Amino acid sequence: MDTNQQKAVILLSGGLDSTTCLAIAKQQGYRCYPLSFDYGQRNHAELNAIRNIAQTLGAEEHRIFNLPLAQFGGSALTDTAIEVPDYRDTDDIPVTYVPARNTIFLSIALGWAEILGARDIFIGASAVDYSGYPDCRPDYFASFQHMADLATKAGIEGRNFQIHTPLLDLSKADTIRQGIALGVDYALTVSCYQANSDGQACGRCDSCYLRKQGFAQAKVADPTRYVATIATS
Amino acid sequence: MDTNQQKAVILLSGGLDSTTCLAIAKQQGYRCYPLSFDYGQRNHAELNAIRNIAQTLGAEEHRIFNLPLAQFGGSALTDTAIEVPDYRDTDDIPVTYVPARNTIFLSIALGWAEILGARDIFIGASAVDYSGYPDCRPDYFASFQHMADLATKAGIEGRNFQIHTPLLDLSKADTIRQGIALGVDYALTVSCYQANSDGQACGRCDSCYLRKQGFAQAKVADPTRYVATIATS
Numbered sequence: 001m002d003t004n005q006q007k008a009v010i011l012l013s014g015g016l017d018s019t020t021c022l023a024i025a026k027q028q029g030y031r032c033y034p035l036s037f038d039y040g041q042r043n044h045a046e047l048n049a050i051r052n053i054a055q056t057l058g059a060e061e062h063r064i065f066n067l068p069l070a071q072f073g074g075s076a077l078t079d080t081a082i083e084v085p086d087y088r089d090t091d092d093i094p095v096t097y098v099p100a101r102n103t104i105f106l107s108i109a110l111g112w113a114e115i116l117g118a119r120d121i122f123i124g125a126s127a128v129d130y131s132g133y134p135d136c137r138p139d140y141f142a143s144f145q146h147m148a149d150l151a152t153k154a155g156i157e158g159r160n161f162q163i164h165t166p167l168l169d170l171s172k173a174d175t176i177r178q179g180i181a182l183g184v185d186y187a188l189t190v191s192c193y194q195a196n197s198d199g200q201a202c203g204r205c206d207s208c209y210l211r212k213q214g215f216a217q218a219k220v221a222d223p224t225r226y227v228a229t230i231a232t233s
Numbered sequence: 234m235d236t237n238q239q240k241a242v243i244l245l246s247g248g249l250d251s252t253t254c255l256a257i258a259k260q261q262g263y264r265c266y267p268l269s270f271d272y273g274q275r276n277h278a279e280l281n282a283i284r285n286i287a288q289t290l291g292a293e294e295h296r297i298f299n300l301p302l303a304q305f306g307g308s309a310l311t312d313t314a315i316e317v318p319d320y321r322d323t324d325d326i327p328v329t330y331v332p333a334r335n336t337i338f339l340s341i342a343l344g345w346a347e348i349l350g351a352r353d354i355f356i357g358a359s360a361v362d363y364s365g366y367p368d369c370r371p372d373y374f375a376s377f378q379h380m381a382d383l384a385t386k387a388g389i390e391g392r393n394f395q396i397h398t399p400l401l402d403l404s405k406a407d408t409i410r411q412g413i414a415l416g417v418d419y420a421l422t423v424s425c426y427q428a429n430s431d432g433q434a435c436g437r438c439d440s441c442y443l444r445k446q447g448f449a450q451a452k453v454a455d456p457t458r459y460v461a462t463i464a465t466s
């Protein structure tokens with residue numbers, strides 16, 4: 001292990017984007033500390049998939065942080081009373097929006113980064129097919145980074161934080177192409193908002209739709225295991 | 234219940250400052266939703282004290298959110314391997330600093346606020362005797378507020394958030410005077426970093442020292458139950 005390498009915390013959901021983001025951080029030479037969250041929505045198949053990805057991509061240390069967001073409800077991803085909708089083409093913010101989710105995730109990543117002595121945090125957000133989430137926009141990440149420097153001992157001592165968003169301007173197809181070039185095995189990843197207990201994807205939610213379309217546009221065979229199939233445009 | 238009243242989320246640790254902050258929010262006419270965190274450091278006496286405070290001060294709804302920060306360690310408040318030091322007069326950031334703590338707390342408060350339809354978040358931080366924590370400074374709170382508007386559906390729709398820090402420029406003695414005027418019973422509150430299982434304060438840590446000094450300077454009888462006594466300057 002080269003201890004001169006800088007450490008980075010990488011938010012890892014186990015989906016296509018965050019897995020590619022981890023591969024990019026690794027390729028850039030960082031010692032990678034993936035951070036995942038279990039906010040009540042994950043089944044064992046998904047948690048095992050995430051552990052497998054972290055291990056396969058050579059993480060130094062992987063943490064799965066329990067975050068009981070379900071007690072607040074308010075999103076189809078945290079509240080079982082709200083159904084995950086099928087994909088539809090709209091500019092509205094969908095019911096899968098989890099209020100302040102990226103802010104909560106980045107804040108906890110910031111805390112861990114400061115403890116590790118890391119100054120770099122990676123998040124696999126995409127502004128191109130960002131599903132209308134406000135906390136996936138470039139202005140938001142810039143403001144978080146500014147706040148992080150004011151919030152921390154490291155920041156006020158001049159060791160500034162950097163929020164890396166290497167996928168921000170990539171389409172899903174470009175992300176897949178980049179991941180394939182880095183040797184990512186997308187069969188390990190699960191993007192579906194409601195994967196079943198075997199890790200099979202629904203094939204109907206926004207996340208499945210965008211993923212499926214991405215593989216088609218990248219002209220890469222889709223390794224996803226679906227329980228149902230949908231047409232891609 | 235007057236449903237025209239605006240809702241506010243109030244960070245409530247059960248200490249002197251946050252309890253006063255809740256009383257101020259209530260006095261300003263907000264419907265109060267206190268949010269507390271159990272990050273592994275609290276004993277049952279402290280959790281019961283917090284519930285009692287929320288109830289006594291007329292909270293609409295009180296949440297205690299489990300946040301396993303102890304798994305990261307790195308602070309005397311979350312890592313039992315690091316001892317809470319006795320008070321000493323210094324400008325250094327103490328080992329009780331929890332990296333990104335207020336950012337994590339405010340982020341989760343932001344998520345709950347958005348779900349509740351609240352735009353106001355209160356935090357009882359003090360810049361006067363702020364123990365050297367970077368995330369208790371005015372610039373930090375301003376940058377968090379700016380970030381919050383970019384992070385959320387409510388923010389981008391023009392329903393801006395406001396981070397209220399009513400104690401920021403008050404000394405501990407001024408805070409106590411204001412709380413007494415609002416009828417706060419400080420016997421309910423626990424400030425100590427290492428209160429015992431009966432809710433008794435150590436009397437030696439920074440937090441005990443500042444509290445004790447505050448009561449002395451305010452010329453208010455100190456209702457705190459200590460296991461040991463210290464001299465106040």
